[in-house]
Amino acid sequence: GDSVTQMEGPVTLSEEAFLTINCTYTATGYPSLFWYVQYPGEGLQLLLKATKADDKGSNKGFEATYRKETTSFHLEKGSVQVSDSAVYFCALSASGSRLTFGEGTQLTVNP
Amino acid sequence: DAGVIQSPRHEVTEMGQEVTLRCKPISGHNSLFWYRQTMMRGLELLIYFNNNVPIDDSGMPEDRFSAKMPNASFSTLKIQPSEPRDSAVYFCASRGLSSYEQYFGPGTRLTVT
Numbered sequence: 001g002d003s004v005t006q007m008e009g010p011v012t013l014s015e016e017a018f019l020t021i022n023c024t025y026t027a028t029g030y031p032s033l034f035w036y037v038q039y040p041g042e043g044l045q046l047l048l049k050a051t052k053a054d055d056k057g058s059n060k061g062f063e064a065t066y067r068k069e070t071t072s073f074h075l076e077k078g079s080v081q082v083s084d085s086a087v088y089f090c091a092l093s094a095s096g097s098r099l100t101f102g103e104g105t106q107l108t109v110n111p
Numbered sequence: 112d113a114g115v116i117q118s119p120r121h122e123v124t125e126m127g128q129e130v131t132l133r134c135k136p137i138s139g140h141n142s143l144f145w146y147r148q149t150m151m152r153g154l155e156l157l158i159y160f161n162n163n164v165p166i167d168d169s170g171m172p173e174d175r176f177s178a179k180m181p182n183a184s185f186s187t188l189k190i191q192p193s194e195p196r197d198s199a200v201y202f203c204a205s206r207g208l209s210s211y212e213q214y215f216g217p218g219t220r221l222t223v224t
Contacts, residue, residue, distance in 0.1 A: 032211055043115070043202055043215030044154075051211070089154065097142070098167065099213060101154045 002027045002094050006102035013080055013109050021075040021105050023064075023090035031094040033057075033066050033073040038087040038104070047075075047088070080109045113137075115216035117203050123222045129191040132219045135184055136205030144213060145178055145188050146202040154202075160186065193223045 007022040025031065032051045036044040048057030053068035062077045073090060090102040116135040124130055136143050144159040158168040163180045171178070175194070180186040190197055200220050204213040 034211070041217075043204075043217050044213075045215070046212045049211060093211060097161070098144070098156055098159060103153045 002031070002092060002100045004090050004092055004100055004102035006088075006090050006105050009104070010106035010108060013107070015082055015109055015111050016079045017109075019075070019077040019080045019084075019107070021088055021090075021107070023073045023075065023102060025071050025073065025090075025092050027071075027092055027094040027100075029094055030068075031092040033064070034091040034093070034099070035062070035064055035073070035075050036089040036091060036101075038089065040086070044089060080107075082109045082111050085109045115203055115205050115214050117201075117216035117219050119219060120217065121220045121222075123224065124193055125224055126194055127192045128223075129189065130193045130197075130221060130223075132188040132201050132203075132221070134186045134188070134203030134216060136186070136203070137207070137214055138184065140205035140207045140214070141183070142206040142213075143180060143186050144204040144206070145186070146204065146215075147199045148202060148218070149199045157188070190221075193221075195223045197221060198223050 003026045005024050034049045035047040037047045038044045048059040050057040050066035056065045064073050064075045085108050087104045087106050089104045091099045118133045142161050145157040148154045157170045158178045160180045178188045200218045202218045204215045206213045
């Protein structure tokens with residue numbers, strides 16, 4: 001079945017550091033890939049998406065590139081801020097209906 | 112737009128009691144999803160509806176759980192009887208036709224003592 005594997009957390013960084021959160025997936029066909037973010041006490045929000053190979057999703061300084069050859073969709077940001085502290089979820093949709101989520105990665109950014 | 116609305120935001124109940132969680136999806140959205148989030152198991156899809164019809168309920172843990180969507184603007188998730196292991200945050204999400212994005216509600220934090 002479909003699955004998503006994220007790097008283990010938690011991740012703690014200083015402000016302005018470079019961020020990478022690894023995500024790999026297993027799916028049949030050509031899934032769409034997503035990063036969702038969950039701030040404390042809130043529901044998940046879509047951060048960015050990519051629907052086909054080599055697409056780059058970007059939003060709020062975050063980027064992720066759909067790499068079919070490595071079945072990966074790593075999240076990156078060049079300079080994190082304290083306000084980026086949250087839980088980040090990688091997800092895929094292979095059928096166009098349900099989402100399959102990774103385990104989530106807790107990010108804490110210290111001033 | 113008010114977004115996905117869930118009620119209550121917090122629920123504390125005793126083991127054996129019936130619990131009903133409510134969700135109002137975004138107007139015009141035709142798909143609705145119920146998720147459960149725990150530290151141990153992460154985010155799990157319980158059930159989802161398309162056009163008010165349950166499509167996949169394979170994630171519903173057991174017969175104590177049931178979900179309904181009587182119309183396009185309302186859904187319920189019921190647990191009867193509740194158990195301490197049902198303690199979790201329950202999220203509702205909705206999605207529009209031909210859209211990839213699911214919009215999540217703020218969640219209901221359920222504590223069963």
